Amino acid sequence: MSDTFWLWSARAGGAAAGSAISLAYLLPHSRREAAVRLGIGVASGLVFGGTVGLKIAAELGIAEKLGPYELVLMGSAAASLCAWWTLGLLVRFFRAKGAISKETGDE
Secondary structure (H helix, E strand, C coil), X not given: CCHHHHHHHHHHHHHHHHXXXXXXXXXXXXXXXXXXXXXXXXXXXXXXXXXXHXXXXXXHCCHHHCXXXXXXXXXXXXXHHHHHHHHHHHHHHHHHCCCCCCCCCCC
């Protein structure tokens, strides 16, 4: 299999792992919220995984010690985790302000 396949596999795995790890820390209130946050987390991990991985590695000074697969996996997980948290916190903020109903109809 080609390097492109393995890079995309690492990117997808990191994005899924970031969203899965996030479940343990900031639980969604409904299935709908979970699906939306999972979709956003995976999409942002796929889109921003490489860039985030390079930035983290550069900030930590370990860029030359990691291969492309580790960079993409790390970046995808971090981007997914950040998107999940951001969306979850925004939902809770708007719920507290009354802009979003606590009843979603899918529970």
